[in-house]
Amino acid sequence: MWRVTDVTSSKLRGLGTTIFAEMTALAKRTGAVNLGQGFPDTDGPAGVLAAARDAISAGLNQYPPVDGLPELKSAIAAARADRYGQVFDPDGGEIMVTAGATEAIASVLIALCEPGDEVVVFEPYYDSYLANMAMAGAVRRPVQLRMAGDRFGFDPAELRAAITPKTRLLLLNSPHNPTGKVFTAAELTLIAELCVEHDLIAVTDEVYEYLTFDGAEHIPLATLPGMRERTLTISSAGKTFSATGWKIGWVCGPAPLVAAARKAKQFLTFAGGTPFQAAIAVGLRDELDWVAALRADLQERRDRLRKALTAMGAETYPCEGTYFLQIDVRSLGYEDGVEFCRDLAEKAKVVAIPAQVFFDDVETGRRYVRFAFCKSDAVLDEGIRRLATFTS
Secondary structure, eight states, X not given: OOSSSOOOOTTTTTOOSOHHHHHHHHHHHHTOEEOSSOOOSSOOOHHHHHXXXXXXXXXXXXXXXXXXXXXHHHHHHHHHHHHHOOOXXXXXXXXXXXXXXXXXXXXXXXXXOOTTOEEEEEESOOHHHHHHHHHHTOEEEEEXXXXXXXXXXXXXXXXXXXXXXXXXXXXXXXXXXXXXXXXXXHHHHHHHHHHXXXXXXXXXXXXXXXXXXXXXXXXXXXXXXXXXXXXXXXXXXXXXXXXXXXXXXXXXXXXXXXHHHHHHHTTTTOSOOHHHHHHHXXXXXXXXXXXXXXXXXXXXXXXXHHHHHHHTTOEEOOOOBSSEEEEEGXXXXXXXXXXXXXXXXXXXXXXXXXXXXXXXXXXXXXXXXXXXXXXXXXXXXXXXXXXXXXXX
16 A cells, blocks of 8 residues: 555656646536647648558558658658758658657657756746656756747847756747747847857757748758757647647657667657558648648638637737737736636636646746637637627
8 A cells, every 4th residue: 555645756746737638627517618728620631631541551550660651751851851951861860750749859858868957948838848857857947938029039148047057958949839939030040059159959849830820930940050960850740730649740850869869769659650650741742732721721710819819808919820829817807827717618618728837937927828729610710709708
């Protein structure tokens, strides 16, 4: 008989159930429209879905190579070259397929960080980063994104101060969840210069790379001077092709860094998703026009949701990319996003995500609540109709 109620190791003891599970349960209990969790409720391109079915029928149902199917690695390399001018050798250990970007990030941090190594990360940050750093025994050094003029930005002095002799790597997410920020060329240039100056490894989470709005340009950090040899670029098919349940992600970078990540990855999932890997290769080759149409559609949905939130009296923040739009709950008479989200679910039957869970600085994060607009017309329109009924 265990004599303690929590047998979790000290590395993970401070981590609870994810906010997504909690708010999804609240949506089910209240019958709310779920505009919280960031997954689409419509399927991806028909050609990609058909390719998955064909792959299953053709017998692609056993383990793929640990690095991924050759056709997918080749498609990834071709897409990076066509879009960004990056050159990765799909047969030379520079590309590794993973179980989504989440496993990719976990593999990299576990493989590259010694206990006590510091990781500079922009706050707010996706919640899995916290767990991944804890698993790696790394110490996070957050640099906060704040409103500067009409967009989110960071203080260069704060970024410089966050880098110490113990800093091992810098973790960058752009386009950024939950703020919707796309890092500018000037911001990325500074980040690159500091990485080179301090000999840091850079890890970039670029899962929303295709989903930018209003002409915002996604620039991979690895394309900047001095960054090719020190950057691991992570992306995935889930957001690009509206297939989040397939969990197909990848890491691109110099072979020695990818090899280190492989040592961790092979003992996490080893490899999987064989028919889905084959289907995503088809998507990257043949379905990027569908992705362009998705981007335009998401921009229109963002605008519809923003209009509804503004009509409700909420102050909304800029969204240059991703699935997400944030509001400041103080504009609706609240000081705490969790309280607002609970009231919104009970009174208007709509669920959103309190963004303070993405902050070390919880007091600052209390004001933010994140809404997802990657929903079907029927779901989004019903959510908008219900938002109009909300009174604080």
